[in-house]
Amino acid sequence: MEMFSEQLEQKEKEQSILLELSTRIAAARRREDLWNVITDQLLELFNSRYYTICMLNEDGATHTPFLHSQESTISSRTGETPIMADLHPVEDGVFNIVLSAEGPVVFELQKVMKGNKVPPYVYRWFNVGVVEMLAVRICNGNQPKGLLYLFTEKKNAFVNVDDRFVRAIADMLGIGISNILANETIERQLLEIERFKQRLENENRYLQEEQGLQNTFADIIGGSAEIQERIHILSRVAPSESTVLLLGETGTGKEVFARAIHAASPRKEHLMIKVNCAALPPNLIESELFGHEKGSFTGATQRRIGKFELADNSTLFLDEIGELPLEFQSKLLRVLQEKEIERIGGKSTIKVNVRIIAATNRNLEEEVRAGRFRSDLYYRLHVFPIAIPALRQRKSDIPALAAHFLQRFAARSRKQAPTISAKAMESLVHYDWPGNVRELEHLMERTLLLTTTPVITKIPLPGVPVSAAKDTESTAVLPLNLMEKEYILKVLRLCNGRIAGPNGAAAKLKLPSTTLNSRMKKLGIKKAHYISSEEPEMPQNDTFIL
Numbered sequence: 001m002e003m004f005s006e007q008l009e010q011k012e013k014e015q016s017i018l019l020e021l022s023t024r025i026a027a028a029r030r031r032e033d034l035w036n037v038i039t040d041q042l043l044e045l046f047n048s049r050y051y052t053i054c055m056l057n058e059d060g061a062t063h064t065p066f067l068h069s070q071e072s073t074i075s076s077r078t079g080e081t082p083i084m085a086d087l088h089p090v091e092d093g094v095f096n097i098v099l100s101a102e103g104p105v106v107f108e109l110q111k112v113m114k115g116n117k118v119p120p121y122v123y124r125w126f127n128v129g130v131v132e133m134l135a136v137r138i139c140n141g142n143q144p145k146g147l148l149y150l151f152t153e154k155k156n157a158f159v160n161v162d163d164r165f166v167r168a169i170a171d172m173l174g175i176g177i178s179n180i181l182a183n184e185t186i187e188r189q190l191l192e193i194e195r196f197k198q199r200l201e202n203e204n205r206y207l208q209e210e211q212g213l214q215n216t217f218a219d220i221i222g223g224s225a226e227i228q229e230r231i232h233i234l235s236r237v238a239p240s241e242s243t244v245l246l247l248g249e250t251g252t253g254k255e256v257f258a259r260a261i262h263a264a265s266p267r268k269e270h271l272m273i274k275v276n277c278a279a280l281p282p283n284l285i286e287s288e289l290f291g292h293e294k295g296s297f298t299g300a301t302q303r304r305i306g307k308f309e310l311a312d313n314s315t316l317f318l319d320e321i322g323e324l325p326l327e328f329q330s331k332l333l334r335v336l337q338e339k340e341i342e343r344i345g346g347k348s349t350i351k352v353n354v355r356i357i358a359a360t361n362r363n364l365e366e367e368v369r370a371g372r373f374r375s376d377l378y379y380r381l382h383v384f385p386i387a388i389p390a391l392r393q394r395k396s397d398i399p400a401l402a403a404h405f406l407q408r409f410a411a412r413s414r415k416q417a418p419t420i421s422a423k424a425m426e427s428l429v430h431y432d433w434p435g436n437v438r439e440l441e442h443l444m445e446r447t448l449l450l451t452t453t454p455v456i457t458k459i460p461l462p463g464v465p466v467s468a469a470k471d472t473e474s475t476a477v478l479p480l481n482l483m484e485k486e487y488i489l490k491v492l493r494l495c496n497g498r499i500a501g502p503n504g505a506a507a508k509l510k511l512p513s514t515t516l517n518s519r520m521k522k523l524g525i526k527k528a529h530y531i532s533s534e535e536p537e538m539p540q541n542d543t544f545i546l
């Protein structure tokens with residue numbers, strides 16, 4: 001009778017412990033929560049000093065410690081820690097035995113040490129004074145997932161341990177551990193979402209900047225016949241699906257035209273995507289254009305959507321296409337032909353509907369001849385080539401462009417835009433503009449910063465015969481040949497570019513036209529320097545030069 005009531009008391013005690021443990025284990029969200037439960041209650045409950053929980057790895061052949069006693073609390077006689085964070089084989093003569101046993105298994109370490117297969121961790125626990133070890137499998141559902149090991153420095157410490165009680169606790173641990181693992185996965189995913197959010201914000205910023213850059217044919221400044229004719233023909237090509245190849249020196253406005261073509265196309269609701277082929281390191285071009293899957297190469301920590309995919313149903317502007325490395329040109333050609341891409345490391349192809357506008361300041365025909373550009377890609381892009389003339393070939397656009405930029409920059413700093421004196425404007429018109437409209441744009445920005453008066457009388461043109469720009473009182477001295485060049489140019493412009501004949505420059509200068517011609521050659525004066533409507537110096541064959 002007394003024994004029965006003792007048993008009952010023991011049962012009730014166990015049940016209340018189980019209840020308390022199950023509440024604490026169920027509430028554990030992180031490893032440290034579980035660690036606290038085990039260290040506060042479990043060790044004492046089973047007369048143990050240390051513990052380890054080892055979980056099976058996905059490969060099913062190895063196991064790894066998941067949680068264990070704090071290493072600093074383990075008094076090691078050898079200086080070695082028994083906890084090893086690395087992989088251990090399942091078939092180590094201990095783990096596999098316990099994993100297939102339903103109940104707990106108690107090992108005397110002395111005996112295990114005498115066996116022919118001693119797992120290194122048993123050896124190490126033995127070395128810190130552990131005498132016995134109890135191990136029980138931890139299941140999730142009915143699936144064995146790992147083991148709980150309890151270690152003691154006393155003999156027969158586990159004699160009175162009730163198998164069912166240990167199993168019940170191991171089952172609870174199974175639930176607690178799967179909660180913790182799920183929570184860790186969620187935390188990892190939240191971190192990943194945070195990183196994605198960051199990337200999306202960056203991309204969004206890029207897209208907003210791009211949106212700010214949208215412009216139409218109406219925004220293109222230029223009343224010259226050269227620009228008006230190009231606007232006319234490109235606005236007819238824009239609604240089609242045709243590939244357009246924009247040719248022209250740097251800064252002539254190729255991108256401005258590309259954006260206007262896109263804005264006049266049925267794809268205008270989507271953003272035009274731009275890729276500057278010259279700005280990309282050769283090893284990143286493929287990933288930038290076609291994207292990559294996570295882990296497809298070192299550093300590919302996230303999946304990346306390429307510019308081709310971003311430009312689906314829109315326009316892809318391939319700027320500086322002449323700079324594309326030869327090795328990559330064939331890949332681009334294949335994509336243009338097949339209209340499908342494959343992300344690096346991807347297993348399937350993705351159909352894309354992209355209209356291509358390409359631009360280059362190189363002479364692509366020459367590049368093809370020199371073997372630097374594939375002829376098949378050249379012909380693929382050469383569907384509708386059009387040359388944007390250099391600024392010196394349409395000097396009549398300079399006043400309007402200069403005023404436009406002054407107004408834009410003045411508005412930005414909430415200033416009244418100054419005007420440009422006739423003399424200063426003359427200096428602008430005379431200048432050669434190797435950097436074209438971009439150079440004019442930057443010069444106007446600089447000039448505005450230096451200007452405090454409502455009229456600009458001086459413009460800081462770079463290293464140029466500044467005769468027209470400088471004050472009449474200026475004492476600056478020009479080399480004679482430059483002075484001569486400027487003067488001849490002035491007369492040529494006065495004569496509308498005519499050299500010979502009664503109204504030609506030679507007659508005005510009282511020189512035979514042959515002499516004037518040879519002087520001009522010597523001074524490097526070209527027709528483009530004094531005639532504003534000169535044809536562009538671009539590949540002329542079948543380019544649509546108007």
Ligand SMILES: Nc1ncnc2c1ncn2[C@@H]1O[C@H](COP(=O)(O)OP(=O)(O)OP(=O)(O)O)[C@@H](O)[C@H]1O
Nearest residue numbers: 220221222249250251252253254255256361437438
């Ligand atoms: N006709 C124009 N009207 C107004 N702004 C222009 C015009 N042409 C060019 N610009 C401006 O000049 C600058 C250079 O133009 P853009 O970038 O289009 O030249 P690009 O030919 O594409 O140059 P690159 O070959 O160096 O890429 C830009 O800031 C652009 O806004």
